[in-house]
Amino acid sequence: MNSMRNEYLDQVQEQQQRLEVDLKARKMNVPMTNMPQQAAAPRRRGGFAPTPPESPGGNAVDVRITGFWRWRTVIVPPNAYVIHTRRGHDKPLHLGLGVSFRFNPATDSFLVVPGAMQTILINAHSICRELQGLLVQGYVQWIIEDFATAYKKLDFTDAEDPMRVVNVQLREQAEAAIKDKVATMSIDAVLSDKQPIIEELTARLRQVAEGGGGSDKGLGLRIVTVQIKEAVVSSARLWESLQKPFRAERERVARLATLETEEAISRRELQVEQERSRSRLETESELSVLRSQKEAESYDREQAERLRRQHREEEDARKLAVERQQSTLQYAELEKARLAVEAELAQRKHEVEAAQRKRDAQASISVLDTEREAANRQARVELELLEARQRVLNELSPANLQARLVELLPTIAEKLPQPQELRSISIGAGAGAQEGQALTTLVAQMMALVKALRPELEPPPAVTRPPEPPR
Known part of the structure; x- marks a missing residue:
């Protein structure tokens, strides 16, 4: 019994119920x-x-x-x-x-x-001309166009949903119109073309909602759109029976198409195989001919190449002998030229060495001359210095000498050795006389010292200037 149920119909009804519950829930959750x-x-x-x-x-x-x-x-x-x-x-x-x-x-x-547009969901359980059950699903959308007429003829007093009563009335009228139209149609017409149902339903609802064109304005409503979503056969067995001819026809067409395809493929495969074999044989024949031609051409080419190489080797041997003879002569000439060049280089080397020695001798003579000239200049400077000193010493008079000695007495006294003890004997009358006598004694001693040093202070004899060396 369960296998005979229309599962698709059950799913459609379940989806419809779930949709209504969801819509209701969204409205309540505002x-x-x-x-x-x-x-x-x-x-x-x-x-x-x-x-x-x-x-x-x-x-x-x-x-x-x-x-x-x-x-x-x-x-x-x-x-x-x-x-x-x-x-x-x-x-x-x-x-x-x-x-x-x-x-x-x-x-x-x-x-x-x-004032918003209202949507009515329709599930019309209808019976077609063949007395078979059909479920026609659709929806109607309407809106209030003339509220002054609508509030007089329709019931909007429901506190929870003012449109509930109007929606129920319109849904009942829509389901009745769908059932009346489906009852005059065959099951194939209902399943294949839903436009007659839409037109009938639209005409009836507009007649009721909008009026017939006279003084009567209808209910003050306007039908926005009418649509049929699905038409489902209630019997699962009938649904399968309706699908069997189409499925069998489709299966037959598919099988014939498969056989035709297989036959065409077989013929094509045979043709391709024959053409392939023919092409293979023709190719092998052409290849054998080409192979023999190529072998002959290769043999001729090898023989020609062998002869060419032989002639080339003989010609190269002759050229090599001539080149060797020419090379020997050129070598002898080059050796002779090399010896001449070496002799010329040796001569030039001796000349360069002689010139170098001459330049070295001249350089050494120049150095000696420079050294002698520097020594002579140094000797002349020293002689001029001695002459100046001698002139200074000659110009010193005894008075100048004594004055200088007096100036140098403190320095000389400082440099004299310190006496270990001092003994003085005073002969005379007073301290003043003693002091004068001591000073006189000191001067006399200093004069004796000067006389002793006099030979050292005398100017040396005149120095004759040596002759200048030749330049």
Whole structure:
């Protein structure tokens, strides 16, 4: 029994349920406006006023109500329709998109409806003309076009989801239209072409939502788009039976194509093998002919090369003998030229050595002359110095000599040896006489000393200048 179940159908249904749960969960998880809890004003989720704050969910509009008691203000989001009525007024006070207004709970009432586009998911379990079950999946997107008409004819009073009732009604009408259209079509037409279903469904929904073109404006809604996503056969066995002809045909075509391909490949392989064998034989024949030609050409070339080498060797031997003879003669001439060059070099060497010796002798003579001239200049300078000294000594008079001795007495006294003891004998009358006598005695001693040194101070005899050496 489990093997007969339509697993694809189960998967589609499971995906559809999961999608609805996810959409519902995302709507319920929409965060509220971040406001302090103490300053947050009471909120209302669509429907008629006033109601206590409720948790967000569904398609409810987040309406903010500020103020207190009779002095309240309703702040409506810019993407929501609102209608505001008051007791005693036959027409609404405010009607439009995103209109905020003052609100008195005692006399006023208002209705807020989302203005965004709505999407209805459709799962229509239909029966085709062959009395077989089909699951047609699609979706319808609609939007409010004339809210002044829509709020009078549709029910938007659900506090959690003002669009829930309208969506259910439209979904039921869409499923009915799909079932009616599928009942007149064959299963092959439903599976292959879904455009008739889309056209029928679009016409019916627009007739209901938008009206027929007369005075009746319909429900004040506008159908945006209608699409059919899938059409699934409910019976797994029927689905397999529908696929068998196509699969068999495809298998037959594939098998025939395989056989034709194999046959074509076999023929082609035989042709290629024959052409290959023929080409091989022709190539071998041509190669044998070419090989024999090449061998003959190679033999002729070798013989010609052998003769050429023989002639070349004989010619080279003759040239070598001639070159050797010429080389011998050239060697003898070169040897003779070498000997002549060596003799000339030896003669030039003797001449260079003689010139060098002559230059050395001249250089030594010049050096000796220079040394003699320097010695003569030194002798002349010394002689001039002696003459000057002699002139100075000759010009000294006895008075000058005594004056110089007097000047030199302290120096001479310092250089005289120190006496070990001093004995003095005073003969005379007083100390003054003794002092004068001592001075006289000292002068007499100094004069005796000068006389003793006089021969040393006399000028030496005149020196005759030696003759200058020849230059």
